[in-house]
Amino acid sequence: MLKYTPIAQFAIGLDHRVKVWNRACEVLTGVSAEDIIGTDHQWKIFYPRKRPILADLVVEQDYNKFLEIYGTKNPAESNIVPNAWEATDYFENFNGKPRYLYFLAAPVFDHEGNITGAVTTLQDVTLRKMQEEAMKRESEQLQQQYSLLRSSMGERFKFCNIIGKSQKMQEVYDVIVRAAACADSVVIHGESGVGKELVARAIHDSSERKNAPFLPVNCGAISESLLENEFFGHVKGAFTGAYNDKEGFLSHVQGGTLFLDEVGELSLNMQVKLLRAIEGGGYSPVGSNEVLYSDFRIVAASNLNLWDEVTKGRLRSDFFYRLYVIPVDIPPLRERKEDLALLADHFFSHMESPLHFDILPGKDIKALYNYHWPGNVRELQNVLRRYIALNSLDFMTLPENAPPEIPPEILSGIIDGRDSATDLPLTDAVGRFEKQLILSVLHITRWHRETAATKLGISRRTLYRKMMAHGLISTL
Numbered sequence: 001m002l003k004y005t006p007i008a009q010f011a012i013g014l015d016h017r018v019k020v021w022n023r024a025c026e027v028l029t030g031v032s033a034e035d036i037i038g039t040d041h042q043w044k045i046f047y048p049r050k051r052p053i054l055a056d057l058v059v060e061q062d063y064n065k066f067l068e069i070y071g072t073k074n075p076a077e078s079n080i081v082p083n084a085w086e087a088t089d090y091f092e093n094f095n096g097k098p099r100y101l102y103f104l105a106a107p108v109f110d111h112e113g114n115i116t117g118a119v120t121t122l123q124d125v126t127l128r129k130m131q132e133e134a135m136k137r138e139s140e141q142l143q144q145q146y147s148l149l150r151s152s153m154g155e156r157f158k159f160c161n162i163i164g165k166s167q168k169m170q171e172v173y174d175v176i177v178r179a180a181a182c183a184d185s186v187v188i189h190g191e192s193g194v195g196k197e198l199v200a201r202a203i204h205d206s207s208e209r210k211n212a213p214f215l216p217v218n219c220g221a222i223s224e225s226l227l228e229n230e231f232f233g234h235v236k237g238a239f240t241g242a243y244n245d246k247e248g249f250l251s252h253v254q255g256g257t258l259f260l261d262e263v264g265e266l267s268l269n270m271q272v273k274l275l276r277a278i279e280g281g282g283y284s285p286v287g288s289n290e291v292l293y294s295d296f297r298i299v300a301a302s303n304l305n306l307w308d309e310v311t312k313g314r315l316r317s318d319f320f321y322r323l324y325v326i327p328v329d330i331p332p333l334r335e336r337k338e339d340l341a342l343l344a345d346h347f348f349s350h351m352e353s354p355l356h357f358d359i360l361p362g363k364d365i366k367a368l369y370n371y372h373w374p375g376n377v378r379e380l381q382n383v384l385r386r387y388i389a390l391n392s393l394d395f396m397t398l399p400e401n402a403p404p405e406i407p408p409e410i411l412s413g414i415i416d417g418r419d420s421a422t423d424l425p426l427t428d429a430v431g432r433f434e435k436q437l438i439l440s441v442l443h444i445t446r447w448h449r450e451t452a453a454t455k456l457g458i459s460r461r462t463l464y465r466k467m468m469a470h471g472l473i474s475t476l
C-alpha cells in the first residue's frame, strides 16, 4: 500500500537501513528502490556533508541533536502527527536543481511500545518556499520605501505639491504614503476643488511607477459613444474617418497610473471592459479582435458617494469592489481652515505677488476665514488671483445661508439684462445666461453636481460638459 501511494515515503529500521522506498520517492529522488533498499544511505546521498538525517534522529530519539542540526527555525514536534518531528531542508543541488524539501518523520512502534524504525513522508515545497521568500522580500522593500517616504515628509506642512498642516491633511498624507507603498487601486473622494488630482499625482510620484506615465482622464468629459475609442484606441477602417490606427489611454499609460476622475460617469458597458483589462484579461481596440494587455494601476476619484451609485445601479458592484481597496477622503476646505494661511501664502508666491496672508487687512482675513468655500482650494486660488488684481475680496458667490431655491432676484438679474447682456448678440447672451444660471444653481447646491443637474433638468454628464465649456471647472 505504502509503495503505491502518491505521497513520497520511505521507512528505515532500527539498524538505519532502508526497508521501504516507495514509487513516489523514486520519482522525486530519481533513485530506484532496488538501489537503495538494504543500504543506510537514504537521504545522505543528497547532503554535501555526511550527517544524521531526520529519520535517524527519530529512531535514536535524539532530540538535542535534532535541535542542534535543525535549529529553532524549523518547528520541532509536529502538531499534526503525534511523536513526529518535522523539518524543511534546502538542497543546493538536488538532481541538478536547488530544492526545498519538507520531511515529516514518525517513529514506528511494536505492540509493546518499543521503537522499531521510522517512516518519513517528504514533499517538494520549493515553489511555496520561493513564493514565501519573494513575499518577504517584497514586504521588506515596501517597508523600506514606506520608512523612506515617511522620513522625507519633514515638517508635514507640505507633501509633494500638497499644502496643508491640519490634522485632517496629516491623515491624508498618511494614506498617500501607504497607498504609494502598495499596488492596490485607490478611490479618492472629496468635493470639487479639494485637490483630488493633486493627491492622485502624489500617490503616483511616490510609488514604484513614478518613472512611467501618470495619465489623468476625466470620465465625465468624454461622451459615451467615444469612451471605448478613447480608452482602447481603434484600428484603421474601424469606422468612417478612422484613417489610421490610434492608440488609446490603456496603451499610453503602460506601466504607469491611470487617474480616472469622475469615475462614476463611466458607462456600465465600459466598466465591464475596463474591469476585464485590469484583471489581466486584456482589451481589444475598436474594430479589432486582437487582445492587447497593459499593466497599469488605477487611482479613481469622485465627488459622489460611490456606494450610492452601486445601489442606484449606475456602478457595477464588481467594478466598485475592484477599485475600492484604498479609500482616501479629502475633507473640504471649510473643515480645515487652519490651512488657509499656508495655502494663501503658497498661492501668493506662485502668482509672484509680494503679499502675505499675515499682512492682509484684518477685515479681509476675517472674511476669508468666515467664507464657506464651496469651490474649495480651487476657489481660494481664484479669489486670491482676483484679490491681487483688484485689491479687494470678491467671492462671486451667494451668502452662505442662501435659500435652497434659485433666488428670483438672480434669475431676474440675469433676465432683465442688469449685466448688460442686452448689448450682446443672441448666442453670446444665451451663453452668458446659461453660465450664470449654472453658476447660481451650483452655489445653491453647494457645488453638488448631481443635485444641480436635477434642478436644471439635465444629466450630470451634460452639466459637466457645460461647466467645462463655460470655464467653471478650470476657473472656480
Ligand SMILES: Nc1ncnc2c1ncn2[C@@H]1O[C@H](COP(=O)(O)OP(=O)(O)OP(=O)(O)O)[C@@H](O)[C@H]1O
Pocket: 161, 162, 163, 164, 190, 191, 192, 193, 194, 195, 196, 197, 198, 199, 261, 303, 343, 346, 377, 378, 381, 473
Ligand atoms: N492642498 C493643496 N495645496 C496646493 N494646491 C492645492 C491643494 N488642493 C488643491 N489645490 C489646487 O487647487 C486646484 C484644484 O485641485 P484639483 O484639480 O486637484 O481638485 P479636484 O478635487 O481634482 O477637483 P475636481 O473634482 O473639480 O476635478 C489645483 O490647481 C490644485 O493645484
